[in-house]
Amino acid sequence: DIQMTQSPSSLSASVGDRVTITCRASQSIRSYLNWYQQKPGKAPKLLIYAASSLQSGVPSTFSGSGSGTDFTLTISSLQPEDFATYYCQQSYSTPETFGQGTKLEIK
């Protein structure tokens, strides 16, 4: 199975900050990497697919990059509604696996 490791596990930031979350795969997954946002008590929401493609309706403050084993999710200017938990997920091979999550909290 491909292991996905996110860092950091938690992060405190302020509104307006630029934030970067990293995801590393245990082997190359090319660009088969998706990012999701989850708020408490809610279902996850797709933000970025294929490593860098923005899902329809997602603000352009979100961006993704990377290929192979190393990927990043960047929020260019944090908004109050962005405080949530973020997950990366590989779709390269079955079982499709998620990172452990990064909880983004208000400083």
Add this chain to the structure above:
Amino acid sequence: EVQLVESGGGLVQPGGSLRLSCEASGFTFSSYWMSWVRQAPGKGLEWVANIKEDGSEKYYVDSVKGRFTISRDNAKNSLYLQMNSLRAEDTAVYYCVSRSRGSSGFRWDYWGQGTLVTVSS
């Protein structure tokens, strides 16, 4: 508007069975792979099972193989998960998710609200 509405969750004893259902609307259900993804209380996300558009291919995470069965009825726009021999570690919110194919793999683009399954005596 895409809607996925799960039902069938609840409290069940270890070793028991439960059948989850998901009713889809707002998209051409028969044209999409579908999945179940679960989340144990306070934990991360875990993929459970996938099913192809016509039901001809099914895939499961190892921990549920032989116990869970994913199925669909395209005439009813519905997805199902039959769960047998339930264990305490199956306790989770189960999400019904649509699975879109792209040039760089699949993505889970629409999620239901989830249904809670609790396995406890």
